[in-house]
Amino acid sequence: MKRLWKIFSRGIIVENPLLMLMIGLCSALAVTTSVQNGIGMGAAMTFVIFFAEVVISLFRKLIPNSARIPIFIIVIAAFTTMVDLVMKAYTPDLSKAMGVFIPLIVVNCIIMGRVEAFASKEKPLDAAVDALGMGVGYTWVLVGISAFRELLGNGTLAGIQIMPDTYVNILFFTLPPGGFLVFGLFISLNFWLKKVFPAAADAAKEAA
Amino acid sequence: MNLVKIFLQAAIVDNAILMRFLALCAFIGMSNDVSKSIGMGGAVTFVTVLASAVTWPLYHYVLANPKLMAISPIFDLSFLQILVFILVIAALVQLVEFFLKKNVPSLYAAMGIYLPLITTNCAILAVTFDNITKKYNLAESLVYSVGASVGFTLSLVLLAGIRDRMKTANLPAFIKGTPSLFVATSLLAVAFMGFSGLIK
Numbered sequence: 363m364k365r366l367w368k369i370f371s372r373g374i375i376v377e378n379p380l381l382m383l384m385i386g387l388c389s390a391l392a393v394t395t396s397v398q399n400g401i402g403m404g405a406a407m408t409f410v411i412f413f414a415e416v417v418i419s420l421f422r423k424l425i426p427n428s429a430r431i432p433i434f435i436i437v438i439a440a441f442t443t444m445v446d447l448v449m450k451a452y453t454p455d456l457s458k459a460m461g462v463f464i465p466l467i468v469v470n471c472i473i474m475g476r477v478e479a480f481a482s483k484e485k486p487l488d489a490a491v492d493a494l495g496m497g498v499g500y501t502w503v504l505v506g507i508s509a510f511r512e513l514l515g516n517g518t519l520a521g522i523q524i525m526p527d528t529y530v531n532i533l534f535f536t537l538p539p540g541g542f543l544v545f546g547l548f549i550s551l552n553f554w555l556k557k558v559f560p561a562a563a564d565a566a567k568e569a570a
Numbered sequence: 571m572n573l574v575k576i577f578l579q580a581a582i583v584d585n586a587i588l589m590r591f592l593a594l595c596a597f598i599g600m601s602n603d604v605s606k607s608i609g610m611g612g613a614v615t616f617v618t619v620l621a622s623a624v625t626w627p628l629y630h631y632v633l634a635n636p637k638l639m640a641i642s643p644i645f646d647l648s649f650l651q652i653l654v655f656i657l658v659i660a661a662l663v664q665l666v667e668f669f670l671k672k673n674v675p676s677l678y679a680a681m682g683i684y685l686p687l688i689t690t691n692c693a694i695l696a697v698t699f700d701n702i703t704k705k706y707n708l709a710e711s712l713v714y715s716v717g718a719s720v721g722f723t724l725s726l727v728l729l730a731g732i733r734d735r736m737k738t739a740n741l742p743a744f745i746k747g748t749p750s751l752f753v754a755t756s757l758l759a760v761a762f763m764g765f766s767g768l769i770k
Contacts, residue, residue, distance in 0.1 A: 386595075387595060388592055388593065392590065392592075431660075432657070435657065439653040439656055440653065443649060443652050443653060446652065447649065465651075468652055468695070469656065469691070470692075471595055471690055538591065538763070539757070539760045542752045542753070542756035543752065543753060543756040546749040547749065549749045550744050550745060552749075
């Protein structure tokens with residue numbers, strides 16, 4: 363149990379895919395103009411990474427080493443297609459807001475990286491826990507960035523008006539440059555996190 | 571005229587990196603040196619145009635052929651789009667790599683190391699999807715793909731230049747290293763916002 367918790371918690375801070383390893387950035391910046399989008403993207407991504415890792419871990423002994431990359435791509439693409447079609451059918455607004463970034467989950471380096479580095483070697487249960495950890499780690503950063511951008515850029519949080527009426531929206535934060543700036547500040551958190559969790563910094567160095 | 575418009579729209583107004591957040595991994599990883607970034611830009615341009623030239627006919631004649639679809643909806647294979655497109659790009663990258671290695675070793679030496687990275691470059695996949703969703707014809711998609719990759723190269727080279735200057739700059743401690751890249755990119759994006767509305 364302790365071992366599983368260790369695998370799970372790694373993705374949240376120590377090996378956080380966005381803040382520490384800096385992979386899979388495109389979707390993290392593009393869709394985070396509102397909290398709903400952040401949650402939607404996080405959920406879609408968690409679904410794909412969970413099933414991709416579990417399936418590949420189940421078949422890890424059958425997948426020939428020389429053909430593993432194309433097989434991984436096909437598995438990931440299959441689950442991405444499922445998410446894409448389900449979101450188009452049930453949450454058309456969300457799907458439209460994210461546009462091309464749902465299909466682009468297929469080339470998200472986080473999934474490919476975890477599948478290659480973890481799921482293709484470990485047992486299905488471990489892989490599932492690892493996927494959930496990575497998914498949660500990805501989602502919290504997304505929600506954090508989008509909350510920041512939505513609050514300052516639109517005065518709302520998940521669609522609910524938070525700022526007083528006299529607040530003038532700083533449009534900058536919902537536009538692309540604001541995304542880059544807020545993300546830069548979020549990685550700046552790294553320094554603080556590394557001070558608070560010195561062990562985290564060492565582990566991240568090993569992972570990189 | 572229309573083609574010029576599509577080119578400018580793709581290269582500057584909707585710049586793949588600064589306005590649409592595509593291909594950020596390559597953007598951050600490859601922008602530490604101007605000549606490297608030009609090499610990467612060249613490789614991306616090559617593969618993007620090739621990928622558009624292959625995926626467009628593939629989609630319109632095989633996956634969603636209107637004539638076949640009129641016969642029976644069973645021929646509507648457009649749900650395979652993601653799978654087929656990513657495999658086409660991966661296969662193309664491999665082919666280009668083999669071809670260059672054998673026939674143009676000098677170009678391979680210059681471009682070779684960037685090629686494997688390109689498979690997971692989301693700008694290429696996004697361009698091939700855009701060609702379909704924007705309902706471009708073949709000529710328009712080719713121009714769009716050239717424009718998008720020129721825009722990619724442009725912002726890569728611009729950031730590489732800025733990074734050169736930042737090496738000697740005196741930055742506040744909390745922003746040193748990678749955060750400074752994103753702040754610089756943010757300012758670059760502000761500059762590119764000035765082009766919005768250039769094309770109606």
